[in-house]
Amino acid sequence: MTRTTMSPSSEEMQWAMAQASSEALSVAPGWFRAWPTASQKFSAVNVRSSTQLIVNHSREDDRHPNSWTVRVLFGSHAVELHCGPYETKEQATLVAHAILTLAYRDVPH
Numbered sequence: 441m442t443r444t445t446m447s448p449s450s451e452e453m454q455w456a457m458a459q460a461s462s463e464a465l466s467v468a469p470g471w472f473r474a475w476p477t478a479s480q481k482f483s484a485v486n487v488r489s490s491t492q493l494i495v496n497h498s499r500e501d502d503r504h505p506n507s508w509t510v511r512v513l514f515g516s517h518a519v520e521l522h523c524g525p526y527e528t529k530e531q532a533t534l535v536a537h538a539i540l541t542l543a544y545r546d547v548p549h
Contacts, residue, residue: 448534456531460538463523470543473522474512485512485519487543494518495532498525508532510539 448456465471470488477483487493492513498505507525510532511518521539526532 452534453538456534456538457541459523459535460542463521464539464542469545472512472539472543474519475522483519485514485521487512487539490514493536493540495529495536496520497529510536 460472463473465473465484468486470486471484472487474483474485490512494511494513496509496511496518498507498509507527508529508531509524509526510521512521513519523535523539524532526535
């Protein structure tokens with residue numbers, strides 16, 4: 441995916457929503473899969489309770505050198521979401537936007 445305009449195309453947003461949706465959990469709005477730490481087999485976080493959602497260049501991460509990831513901050517603690525990694529900052533930013541859209545979308549009754 442390559443961005444050629446200032447605003448994302450419909451196809452780019454559909455791609456980003458599919459990326460975000462694939463890691464969203466249906467238990468309640470705002471819950472997404474995250475990379476587990478240490479002995480955990482599964483991890484999930486609630487984006488709604490985070491202090492920030494960031495796009496991070498992951499040079500320091502041996503798993504994904506020179507790529508971009510989406511992370512959630514809880515105060516000073518960062519948790520990498522399971523989506524990605526992405527080749528460009530623009531791709532990761534679109535997915536971050538889609539994650540926020542899904543996290544705060546009203547759930548039909």
